[in-house]
Amino acid sequence: MPPARHRRPRAVHSLLAGASAIALGLGGLVLANGPGAHAADTDLITNGGFETGNLSGWTCTNGTVQSTTAHSGTYALQSTPGAGDTGECTQTVAVQPSSTYTLSSWVQGSYIYLGARGTGGTDPSTWTSSPSWTQLSTSFTTGPGTTSVTVYLHGWYGQQPFLADDVSLLGPGGTPSSPSPTGSSSPSPSPTGTGTGSPSPTGTGSGSPTATSTGKPPGLPKHILTGYWQNFDNGATVQRISDVPAAYDVIAVSFADATTTPGGLSFTLDPTLSSHLGGYTDAQFKADIAAKRAAGKRVVLSIGGQNGTVSVSDSTSAANFANSAWTLMQNYGFDGIDIDLENGINSTYMAQALHSLAAKAGSGFILTMAPQTIDMQSTGMEYFKLALNVKDILTIVNMQYYNSGAMNGCDGNVYSQGTENFLTGLACIQLKGGLRPDQVGLGVPASTSAAGGGYVDPGVVNSALDCLAAGTGCGSYKPDTTWPGIGGAMTWSTNWDAKAGNPVANTIGGHLHAMP
Template sequence: MTPLTRTVAATAALVCAAAGTAAGAAPAPAAAAPAASSTLPDRVMAGYLHTSFANGSGWVDLADVPDQWDIIHLAFAEPTTPTSGRLEFSLCPRQECPGVPDKAEFITQIRDAQARGKKVVLSVGGARGQVSLETAAARDAFVESASAIIDEYGLDGLDVDFEGHSLYLDDGDTDFRSPTTPVIVNLIDALRALSDRYGPDFVLTMAPETFFVQLGYTHYGSGPWGGADPRAGAYLPVIHALRDRLTLLHVQHYNSGPIVGLDDRYHTMGSADFHVAMADMVLQGFPVAGDKTAVFPPLAPEQVAIGLPASPLAGNGHTAAPEVQAAWDCLTTGARCPDYAPRGTYPGLRGLMSWSINWDRYNGDEFATEHGAHIGS
């Protein structure tokens, strides 16, 4: 989620190497939003709270998080090693974060936030937290350790923010509907196990980069001839397998190279055009790697939010408030649309996500204030 999460040039180079884009196909009907979605407002603002590190923006107490934020992602739980699956979570060291509370006080703040109607969720991964569940033992350790943290802090769910090399597709794993790569299959099984354990009120969110989702329209894995980046589109089988449990998908519309939209044109981050085109892809569905027989079905609008940096300091691709609001209006009402014309209108679009609450506080809470009022959070 940080500005260092992706070498943008590398992403752009892969995208620009596209061998050709197939025309869109009629999407399958969207699955109904999961039960956990009904415990949230119709409009949602989700924000990441730097909990285990400062990241230059300063510590923010949960008690001081502005009321506009409905989902608070605690960033981050990280594995003991990239392949162990065993997660650890601790508060920022006091020398790095003056004013950090002790664990007991932090748990009290969580309870107070929940009493105000907020969902407080454990976010796993981030730029530094590589999580590759290569074995059944790692899968089981992931479930066990995630459950232990959720129970210890009394949290509402889990956010999957796998970046870097956490997810990839083995050669020959070409169908997102029946994946075979261990890191994909084990993650799906682990998230199902956690969802089953906590029941329908469990909040499950995902924050992939465009490289792992929308890029799947033109590239999926290493490609039919091999040699392409095996991470391309690698979140698609995870999202698809868990669409009946997924509360919210908020793709990061930042730290991204140019991405081909459903109009078969490249779209560049930082504009209303980019946000409309990228959101439209998950709301309409698309043929994966141009294969009309393998269409990734659309998500319900209630399961979709747009991920944005809170300020220019928070990540590449910051978008000025008027552009964000034009994109929102275009997607939800059909008005104020940019060059890209969405294939539908989505009045149920759920909301916005931001990296991060801390950077927004550092910037005077502009994101929470401006966008919370505009979308009606």
């Protein structure tokens, strides 16, 4: 994102190395006695080895039992993700309150997730991509009122089939309230309805169940338009929040300030705005935010910018970040926050901070991100790792497709900024790298004045959205699959858009909201 108050030239990055393809494979699940298991523990999973030769005990969107390969025994689960679902298989198990459980399995394939929902505490999740059998293991403690949990396995949208075998849940058994499913197939979930597990490096998710999201918070359209609102004057149109066009579904207030406390945040309405606007007080600012929310919009506080440095590098600074962000959300009425840190990020501790904040905020929490293109070139980048670590609470990632130079697309070719191929080829990396389609947005400058490079005409942005969603209107690069649930678009900024006559709000916003 362009800097907050004092601009400086941003270094232009280019990456010319070819991208390596993701190796896909088939696999299965196996349980071994996990850490913490004791003599009183029993295996609570029904048909965890699939040796019945069918899906007895499991409910799957697109699963079957095969005997071509298995980790042990004769049979293993094979499930095939589609463009609109993750190929999820679930089993609901009776458990005891306030008890510890170990969930473990063996898997083989691309982007395979194992976890549990409804634990009444921190819902666990772990994941891997492996062409050979790999054991996944995680644990959790049930809440004081929890009597059942749902164990799940799933792959990822558009990926190859995965195999699973020998699933097991060790711990004290509960009393079933109803019979287990007997291999029925449930309807395929929507693109925004699966993938709740957070693939954290430590193998577990965090955050309270009430804050955990399986899709967009309620009330947002299928394809959303995000705009950054400038809390400063840099030559663009100075606006009140109330001046932002209704086409913007999410407004990111730019920017929060760092305090002298590590991880701490503050926010002050720029006093120069008042002189430009004939008066704009804190009370008016808060009232404008409340009015936008009443109209069904969301307003978040953006953290960072090119010159904004907030360091979250340990548990103390993570707690400071969450506590100060929550205070600002309560004070101003923000629905959540946007992460636009461009000076380094720690994916482990920032994820800890964000899960803590989401737990405080509860349902409806909005979390957006605006990484630079260089930050999302591979899943090994810290920013990409952060997005995956908080996938369970993440609303959308609007990567900045500008100030970038040339970058790799997911097909290994190099594309230049300012083209449709650049938008589609780089979006594909995120779409195939673990984010849900609704979590991927196209961040573009509102005009040539808004960024140093990378401006694209709104019509080209619309074509890129159509290409990703439906395979139509593509440039010379056409992805090998489509993502009808593509998240939307973002612009820097609503102020520069207003200066240019609102082409983003009118053209891109109108197109997004008309997309099926």
